[in-house]
Amino acid sequence: MSQANERIETLTKQVKESTLIADELNPKKSLEFYRQKSTICPKQVENTIYGYNSHYMKRVYEVIKNSPQIFRHPHLEEWSREVYRYMSFRQLVQFDKEKNMSYEDYKKDPHIATIMGTALYQWNASHCIKHGVHFYLYAKTIINLGTQKHEKYVQRSIDLSDVGSFSLTELGHGSNVRSILTTATYDTATNEFIINTPNDLALKWWIGATAQLANQTVVWAQLLLNGENHGVHAFLVPIRSLEDHQPMPGVVIGDCGSKVGLDGIDNGFLQFTNYRVPYDSLLDKFSQIEDGKFKTSIPSADRRFGLQLGSLSGGRIVISMHAGSNAMMALTIATRYACIRKQFGLPGQPENSIIEYPLVQYRLMSSLAKYAVQQVAALNLNQLWDHNQENVLDLKNNLINQLHAQSSVMKAICSWQAKDIIQISREILGGHGYSSYNRIGMLYRDNDINITWEGDNNVLLQQTSKFLLDAARTLMKGKEIKYPTIKFLTVEPVEGQKWDAKEVAQFRNPENILRAMEWRVNLLLQRSGLKLQENLGSHPDPFAAWNGTQVFYLNSLALAYGEVYQAQEFISALNKIHHEQTKEFMLNLFELWGLNIIINDLGTFREGDFVESDTAKQMKDRVVELIKALKDEAIGFLDVVCPPDHILGSPFGAKDGDIYNKYLTYVRGAKNSYSRVDWWNEIHPKKQ
Amino acid sequence: MSQANERIETLTKQVKESTLIADELNPKKSLEFYRQKSTICPKQVENTIYGYNSHYMKRVYEVIKNSPQIFRHPHLEEWSREVYRYMSFRQLVQFDKEKNMSYEDYKKDPHIATIMGTALYQWNASHCIKHGVHFYLYAKTIINLGTQKHEKYVQRSIDLSDVGSFSLTELGHGSNVRSILTTATYDTATNEFIINTPNDLALKWWIGATAQLANQTVVWAQLLLNGENHGVHAFLVPIRSLEDHQPMPGVVIGDCGSKVGLDGIDNGFLQFTNYRVPYDSLLDKFSQIEDGKFKTSIPSADRRFGLQLGSLSGGRIVISMHAGSNAMMALTIATRYACIRKQFGLPGQPENSIIEYPLVQYRLMSSLAKYAVQQVAALNLNQLWDHNQENVLDLKNNLINQLHAQSSVMKAICSWQAKDIIQISREILGGHGYSSYNRIGMLYRDNDINITWEGDNNVLLQQTSKFLLDAARTLMKGKEIKYPTIKFLTVEPVEGQKWDAKEVAQFRNPENILRAMEWRVNLLLQRSGLKLQENLGSHPDPFAAWNGTQVFYLNSLALAYGEVYQAQEFISALNKIHHEQTKEFMLNLFELWGLNIIINDLGTFREGDFVESDTAKQMKDRVVELIKALKDEAIGFLDVVCPPDHILGSPFGAKDGDIYNKYLTYVRGAKNSYSRVDWWNEIHPKKQ
């Protein structure tokens, strides 16, 4: 016990009037110790992670800093959802007033908005989504699917004269939205549509910014004309009066109630009863009714719907960045904490910072590597999308298919990874991770919905695997693949091939990692193709055969392709880094990322001895080396990519390392922190 | 579009005055359809899962049913933490009044309390933990570590004259509690202890039932006598006056504030300043001060502390059951939902219940298998512990070592698995999983702390691997292992051995699965031993070598042993089941559980071709068959193990399947469901 004894004596001597943390355990110094080890170039890191518009993020951080009364952190103040929603609205208005960016700016480079949105999401997910629903779902739909007569609504949305929402999902249908039940029946006599909710399963459900806020919505419904269904179309309709903000006659609006997260968003439901709207409500870029007849430039209703929804994929694509931000913020909190937190040590010695334990390093550094690789790919995917805004509705634009496959798998990988990384971060904080003040709990809950909305992950992955199977079919027909990210696909059997890399020097060559990832995609693609054929032989219908080929086959294939895509993007980013230590660090991250993937799916990679048993052992040793090296650069890296304290809002993530004092300030300042409960006399009725 | 069209027409016809769900999509019928498929014997399932005391659970469910005004579900009512804590206290008192079980009953069979606690935990975690802190941490410590003079406090705790808590953790120390900083200095002059909090890191932190409730606590502190530290001891002290419930002079009590979950528990912090307590406060079963000298029956301070804490392991052991309940309830909600929820289908056909998709089956049935296997082992572990209450402080009781290793790994596996299973269940519910009313969000948050408290999982696993390494040392010395669960250990090299099972008939033999699990433990043990030796050669100190052998080695070893242990217990339970279909079903669960483990760690199992490549492929096919078969029994099984609706408290988990109507009732009945916000006129300032 001499160790504890000594320490206590020293500490007891140091206690002065105040009971601030004793110097010996100075948390600031501990964090500074690891910060000093960093050798990377902040500017090159910033460019790699946030791209050419990164300076716009600082503008967002400034706007928030300048109105501290409005931009307050819900998790630090225990808001009810009523207060949260109100504050979220105030923030929307305030940010809009101060953001200093016009629609013209946006049109010049839509990627500015993506980057500013990233910063806004880092500040608060609910607030950012509130923006997103209005500007990127509501207004964007009018822009993409409306015609000239609808332009005034775009203008009204830009200056917030209208607040709009997006009503697609119903109580009964979210993934299979082609089968929604809401109807818009054309009335030839009056040139109107009559919108109806035929039953409860057809209630529009979960509609963001609708329970309290929106006066307009885009409602999706089956267009019925003379008893014939022409498929799902979008209608721009008022749902509340601008005069008194009451629902329009024929519209019932309700609140979906308490949620797992995103309490700042007022998700609502909508019921329409013979709600008559003028013909011009139809967003008619692709379909019109003329002389009582349905006309369209895209005859297939499915194709038309797909294209229209596809043009709105921005929301899905940006999730890969948002999820990345969630992961990165949790990781910053946990990594800073791990540098400071002391637990266990040799007898007679000071305790170790927990970051010195390989079990802690492994959890944190593997997560850091995942974040970095995913984020670089996500950034590039978003740029690709943003720079292609002019032709997302161009039927001949073939790259859209690839973009769709990429964005589907990226959304899935990034949202799931963020979930895991946030949970790991929570666990690194031990019991203190269970305090709401650290924001980690809120990050988890707010991130969770990224798994489901804008397409459920497991459903989306099927889009990606379909893209790959189609490519295999192209190859089998002897044709060439035109999509750049999948040029490596082959229908020549790859089983039996060997990996070139056997030892550290070779693991470090990123092309070797990429080759392993590509090999796996080919293996899984070939296996999936065979399995699908086998299933087609034995299953009654193609849909059943398709479904029967998901587990272990198509599902894994899609994810494996997502990893190839990330590797491709990261390698090309690596090639642009010229600062030596930065490059070295990024290379370490990539190597760790790649080796972990191989180790975690070793069963597949050992197939036909592609990776040999001894190589596997060496890879494990190498991982343990890498996490040790990486921990010394982690703080420097996170300092660059993590937003400032007033955005992060986490005492245990404080940049200066003064974490316990900050935490105590919140705890001691919380409501009723030291008070006796009103009902105290019920506790000891007997009082003896 | 004809499919959607037709359906809409039928539905529209069916709409009457009310808009209740149309008959065609009758959710009750959908659930009943799957329920009817079940062939298992409910009684044998109940025995296997809950054991010989299972009827006591029904008593708990009854008590709760009888006071619906007091036993209300927080997630259905959006309670603030103030209300939640108050209601939790009221529930404690009410349950205690109605539970109809005396201390004598408890002493006769402590396992009754464990089973009743399980039911109580299913009702509400906060409520159960409130019981637990008082009866199983506070009172149990007095029973185990006090002497006759302390007995009156046991009595006072039983009739709730006192409410007690357990103060071990400090702001700065949770895992390494040997190094806590709180001191209890013996004052020879007055025969008192003076308790002090030397600095902020020494604040007692997270102490359950303390911010508002407790008037007594057991505080753990370094016992200092004449400048010498005799190690950590437990002291029974008042913290609040029984008269006015104010903190005692010298004690500051604060509230730890808002948490990620368990909002019904009032976790608090404690600061002691020269707080004088009489000598008799020392719980003195093992140490005393006589004539100013320290006396003890266990000379090593570390050993003494270990034994005392070890005797309180009940809290850790029961977590394996609690986590299981969390997993099972989430899974019941998700599985019932999956039978009802329709999404996608063949053109012209009704949509499928999502449980028909193998991707859904895989997620649910693999989780079900994990739950069942874990729960059977957890039950037996708890019985072992409960039936050994008399000798947990017996230094010669060697089985305690094994029990400690088992309970450490079981706590880790069960809490992590529950986390994963709850998340999977959330995702199965799609967007509706994001509604608080389903309880899934709360289950996740309440379960989360099981990963950390009663020993952080990653720290606990090191105890288990140490036990296994010790056993290997025993073997190397040529001695026999006396612990029954690890008789299979060997130091003969196992690399190169082959698995007997190559095809379905052999996968079905549970001994084959067990053998694969055992083989892996031996492999990992042998590899870990070598690695540790290698590290001891290169690392400066044994602690560093130990830490450097965790990732990929000792950590994985501990988990692999946990799986062997579960397999052993499940197989012996299987042998007691005589009803044929029930046995078949349980065997399916076990086979699925085992094959999944092998598939998910195929890299290890392929080592030296223990499992051949072709076998792996066959295992995957078999898994897809198994999940399909299991889905038809799942509802029947969950109906038996899941508590009734009033305990489960989840509209989407409703046993009768009438989920949408129940959900709508909650949503429509929630506060402000249809109201206009007060601040509506701020929304459209321009109003044009």
Ligand SMILES: Cc1cc2nc3c(=O)[nH]c(=O)nc-3n(C[C@H](O)[C@H](O)[C@H](O)COP(=O)(O)OP(=O)(O)OC[C@H]3O[C@@H](n4cnc5c(N)ncnc54)[C@H](O)[C@@H]3O)c2cc1C
């Ligand atoms: C907070 C929140 C905000 C939202 N905001 C909006 C909004 O503003 N506007 C709007 O229109 N919608 C909104 N949504 C709805 C959201 O887009 C849907 O919830 C989402 O698309 C998923 O649909 P679902 O909930 O019907 O899930 P389902 O489609 O019912 O899926 C349930 C489960 O079935 C599985 N599954 C389904 N089909 C298959 C298959 N073929 N193969 C294998 N598995 C399958 C899925 O993997 C999933 O696990 C919001 C939802 C939430 C929770």
Ligand SMILES: Cc1cc2nc3c(=O)[nH]c(=O)nc-3n(C[C@H](O)[C@H](O)[C@H](O)COP(=O)(O)OP(=O)(O)OC[C@H]3O[C@@H](n4cnc5c(N)ncnc54)[C@H](O)[C@@H]3O)c2cc1C
């Ligand atoms: C809601 C709640 C209720 C509680 N109730 C009580 C109560 O009533 N009474 C009470 O006394 N306590 C209570 N606790 C405290 C709880 O027991 C501790 O939080 C827990 O033991 C973990 O300790 P810690 O928080 O200090 O984590 P730390 O020990 O600081 O661990 C932090 C991280 O470091 C890692 N780590 C630490 N050491 C090692 C190592 N050697 N090797 C590798 N990794 C390592 C861990 O894995 C973890 O991820 C409660 C906590 C909570 C959150």
